[in-house]
Amino acid sequence: xxxxxxxxxxxxxxxxxxxxxxxxxxxxxxxxxxxxxxxxxxxxxxxxxxxxxxxxxxxxxx
Amino acid sequence: xxxxxxxxxxxxxxxxxxxxxxxxxxxxxxxxxxxxxxxxxxxxxxxxxxxxxxxxxxxxxxxxxxxxxxxxxxxxxxxxxxxxxxxxxxxxxxxxxxxxxxxxxxxxxxxxxxxxxxxxxxxxxxxxxxxxxxxxxxxxxxxxxxxxxxxxx
Numbered sequence: 304x305x306x307x308x309x310x311x312x313x314x315x316x317x318x319x320x321x322x323x324x325x326x327x328x329x330x331x332x333x334x335x336x337x338x339x340x341x342x343x344x345x346x347x348x349x350x351x352x353x354x355x356x357x358x359x360x361x362x363x364x365x
Numbered sequence: 366x367x368x369x370x371x372x373x374x375x376x377x378x379x380x381x382x383x384x385x386x387x388x389x390x391x392x393x394x395x396x397x398x399x400x401x402x403x404x405x406x407x408x409x410x411x412x413x414x415x416x417x418x419x420x421x422x423x424x425x426x427x428x429x430x431x432x433x434x435x436x437x438x439x440x441x442x443x444x445x446x447x448x449x450x451x452x453x454x455x456x457x458x459x460x461x462x463x464x465x466x467x468x469x470x471x472x473x474x475x476x477x478x479x480x481x482x483x484x485x486x487x488x489x490x491x492x493x494x495x496x497x498x499x500x501x502x503x504x505x506x507x508x509x510x511x512x513x514x515x516x517x518x
Contacts, residue, residue, distance in 0.1 A: 317377055320457060325372040354373040 304349050305331045325359065376459075379417050379452035384430055390439050400500040401447075401464070401491065402438045405431050408508030412436070417452040418505075420464070445471050446478075451505065451515075460515045464503050467492045481514040488513045 305312060312318055312331075321327050329352060338346020352358065401420070405413040412435020420427045422444035429437040441447065443466075451460040465478055467490040472478055481489060488511055491503040505513050 321375050323372070326375045329372050329374050350374075352371050352373045358373045359370040 306347065307331055307334055376457055378454055378457055381415065381454065383417055383452075387428060387430055390427060390429065397443045398440050398499075399443045400438060400440050400497070402436060402494070402500060402502045403429070403431070403505060404502070405435045405437075405451075405505045406507065410509070413453060413507065415454055419450040419452075420447050422447050445469070446475070449505075453507075461518050462505075462513055462515050463489055464491050465489050466501065477516075480516070485512070485514050 305315075305318060318327065318330065321330070329350070332347035332349040335346050335348050338348060340346070403418060405416050405418075407413050412431070412433075414431055414433045414435055416431045416435075418429045418431070418437060420429070420439065420441060422442065425442045427439040427441055429439055431437045445465075447464040449462045449464055451462070463477060465472060465475070478486065478489065488506070491501040494500040494502055504511075507513070
């Protein structure tokens with residue numbers, strides 16, 4: 304799981320090993336203001352999508 | 366929430382801190398238990414000391430990490446074969462193989478064993494430890510001569 308706008312994303316070999324941009328986006332958490340706790344914590348949500356018959360195809364064999 | 370097709374989460378390599386999540390393996394003491402020792406080496410014959418191996422058959426499961434010398438050991442129920450999943454730094458997807466037993470009469474009729482190309486089939490065999498009764502040794506070679514057969518699933 305990665306965080307949005309992290310300056311190191313472009314340099315992370317695990318992240319850049321994924322060639323499909325949509326698949327890259329799947330690994331970045333989404334900032335969600337409604338999940339934040341004021342003066343304590345920022346809130347992010349992260350979805351894990353398990354493969355299934357309806358999943359969008361993408362190139363995953365490196 | 367959108368109900369359209371979604372891109373699945375990508376498979377990634379096992380991270381460097383997986384040891385933190387590993388539970389110690391309780392010993393199994395039933396009559397059909399054997400001790401299995403695994404040795405993992407890379408293309409240069411060097412031990413792989415940070416691999417994660419999952420082994421399972423119909424009714425037992427073991428998850429092991431290799432030590433500094435590239436070996437790991439567990440007690441597991443003897444079955445016609447063991448399924449093996451191999452994870453390591455540098456592998457974006459796990460490798461799949463099976464462990465069969467040297468000298469087992471059932472080998473001749475196993476359809477998956479027969480899928481492995483003939484000269485390399487013996488890389489799927491664990492051999493009995495000549496010094497310790499009930500202990501078997503399996504050598505997993507990631508690359509190079511005698512590379513273990515891995516299955517595409």
